[in-house]
Amino acid sequence: MTLLILGGTGEARQVAEALKGQDAIMSLAGATRDPLSQPLTTRVGGFGGKEGFLRFLKQNAISAVLDATHPFAQQITPRSARVCASVGVPFCQLLRPEWTPVEGxxxxxIKTEEEAASHIPMGATVFLGTGRQTLARFANLSGRKVICRQIDPPEAPFPFEGGAYLVGRPPFSVKDEVDLFSKLGVDWLIVKNAGGALSATKLTAARQFGIPVLMIARPPRGDWPIVTSVKDALAWVASH
Incomplete structure (x- = not known):
């Protein structure tokens, strides 16, 4: 069996660590210029659409696919599930539980990035914990100070007036986030409901300051097999 792991998350790396030395390939989309090294054979970059992915499966004799990409990977996950189903390759998504609010x-x-502007007053300082890929959807936040954190240094100016990039590579501790929010004077936090303990530190910091959070809802779950933990993902791999 040659397992293909669609990675890019901490959970994908944990799966890879557990499968080190076995017949498995890790695939990274290449969104980050200098990704962390992986304990498995790794390829970086897109597949070239549906046909390219199908060709990769055949050429590499892939017998199962574990999708451990980001919960908001709204293109690669459905496409991969459809392609695998069309050729009878077992497919499973590792989808970590979403965040739920606690006291404080x-x-x-909100359902879309564009909705944020209707909630945030003019002049507010807004911290975007959503990454750069959907930044253009926040263009209607002009009139606010918008800070977008991303891993890689920017290659172009900020796409709309009043914004600035902040470069930083996770993980960030609660203290890191508390100090940062205090320094920047953050009034609002916008995040995607990605789930996961490592990236929840910014939510803890917002709670400590009483900062309101706009939480972008996850896309609907697919009708393909889904597991919610690394343990269950490894059990699925073992069963296939």
């Missing part, structure tokens, strides 16, 4: 949180759920 001030969350408002």
């Amino acid at each position: 949180d001030r969350w408002t759920e």
Whole structure:
């Protein structure tokens, strides 16, 4: 069996660590310029759409696919599930549980990035914990000070007036986030409901300051097999 892991998350790396030395390939999309090394044979970059992915499966005799990409990978996950189903390759998504509010949180759920502007007053300092890929969708936040954190240094100017990039590579501790929010004077936090303990530190910092959070809801779950933990993902791999 040659397992293909669609990675890019901490959970994908944990699976890879557990499967070190076995017949498995890790695939990274290449969104980060200098990704962390992986304990498995690794390829970086897109597959070239549906046909390219199908060709990769055949050329590498892939017998099962574990999708451990980001919960908001709205293109690669459905496409991979459909392609695998079309050729009878077992497919499973490792989808970590989403965050839920606790006492002290001030969350408002929104469905799209564009909705944020209707909640945030002019002049507010907004911290985007959503990454750069959907930054253009926040263009209607002009009139606020918008800070977008990303891993790689920017290659182009900020796409709309009043914004600035902040470069930093996770993980960030609660203290890191508390100090940062205090220094920047953050009034609002916008995040995707990605789940996971490592990236929840910014939510803890927001809770400590009483900062309101706009939480972008996850896309609907697919109708393919889904597990929610590394343990269950490894059990699925073992069963296939």
